[in-house]
Amino acid sequence: EDQVTQSPEALRLQEGESSSLNCSYTVSGLRGLFWYRQDPGKGPEFLFTLYSAGEEKEKERLKATLTKKESFLHITAPKPEDSATYLCAVQHSGSARQLTFGSGTQLTVLP
Amino acid sequence: GAGVSQSPSNKVTEKGKDVELRCDPISGHTALYWYRQSLGQGLEFLIYFQGNSAPDKSGLPSDRFSAERTGGSVSTLTIQRTQQEDSAVYLCASSPGTGSYEQYFGPGTRLTVT
Numbered sequence: 001e002d003q004v005t006q007s008p009e010a011l012r013l014q015e016g017e018s019s020s021l022n023c024s025y026t027v028s029g030l031r032g033l034f035w036y037r038q039d040p041g042k043g044p045e046f047l048f049t050l051y052s053a054g055e056e057k058e059k060e061r062l063k064a065t066l067t068k069k070e071s072f073l074h075i076t077a078p079k080p081e082d083s084a085t086y087l088c089a090v091q092h093s094g095s096a097r098q099l100t101f102g103s104g105t106q107l108t109v110l111p
Numbered sequence: 112g113a114g115v116s117q118s119p120s121n122k123v124t125e126k127g128k129d130v131e132l133r134c135d136p137i138s139g140h141t142a143l144y145w146y147r148q149s150l151g152q153g154l155e156f157l158i159y160f161q162g163n164s165a166p167d168k169s170g171l172p173s174d175r176f177s178a179e180r181t182g183g184s185v186s187t188l189t190i191q192r193t194q195q196e197d198s199a200v201y202l203c204a205s206s207p208g209t210g211s212y213e214q215y216f217g218p219g220t221r222l223t224v225t
Contacts, residue, residue, distance in 0.1 A: 032212050043115075043202050043216035044154070087154070091212055096167060098144060098156035099214060 002027045006088050006102035013078055013109050021073040021105045023088030033071050034099060035064050036087040044087055078109045113137070115217035117203050123223045124193055132188045132220045136205030143186050144206070144214060145178060149199040157201075160186065161208060193224045 003026040013019055025033065032051050036044035048057040050066035057064045061082065063074040073086055085106045089099035116135040124130050136143050145157040156170040160180045171177070175193075180186040190197055200221050204214040 034213060036216075041218075043204075043218045046213050046215055049213050089154075096159070096169070097142060097161065097206070097212070098159055098167070098170065099154070100156070101154040103153045 002090055002092055002100040004088055004090055004100055004102035006086075006105050008105060009103070010106045011108070013075075013107070015079055015109055015111050016077050018074070018076045018078070020075070021086055021107070023071040023073070023102055024069060025071070025088075025090045027090045027092045027100075029093035031091045031093040033066055034089045034091070035071070035073055036089065038085045038087055038104070047086075075107070078107075080109045080111050083107055083109045115203055115205050115215055117201075117217040117220050119220060120218065121221045121223075123225060126195060126224055127192055129189065129191045130193055130222065132190075132201050132222070134186045134188070134203030134217060136184065136186070136203070137215055139207070140205035140215075141183065141208030142206040142214075143180060144204040145186070145188050146202045146204065147199045148202060148219070154202065157188070190222075193222075195224050198222055198224045 005024045007022045032049050034049050035047040038044045048064040053068045055066050061076050065072050085104040087101055087104045089101040091099050118133045141162045143160045146154045148154050158178045159167040175191045178188045200219040202216050202219045204216045206214045
């Protein structure tokens, strides 16, 4: 059974204070690892897909990396508008296409 | 272009009533998914449609839950004889289906069963 564990559950940063969010996963053959951002009262917003260990993707202040057991979402010099819940999900390489999600990291960036 | 849309945005119903939730996927996306997000829990997969293939219903929690997809586009999730534990946000997502696996989510329908 696929499992995704995210840490920490909550993170408070001062504006400009860089940090990383962790996503550990267990999956029987990884097709892709996905990062989403979710604002209160909204659906998850797609950020990145990572397919193989060593891969990195960047978007503005966010950079996602992938190893064989975990993924990190690095946030450089965050701003208050980066405050949201960040979700990690995996899709395994079998015929099923659904995503298995972690419980998320709630990020608060204080001005 | 237009994203995934869902209606209604909020639904309050009495225990025992049936409800229908609607999803309009991104035009041209062949894959459609329903998930449920309960307070304090992660997103839980419910059902998956891919083109004209039989749906993957492996995530439906009970036989009170069903879904259909008409014409390969719009989907309706039906919950019969609603229970209080069905209260959650129901999220729909669509995906191009081939060669690209990211799923794009709608805003969700918040269902409250009283």
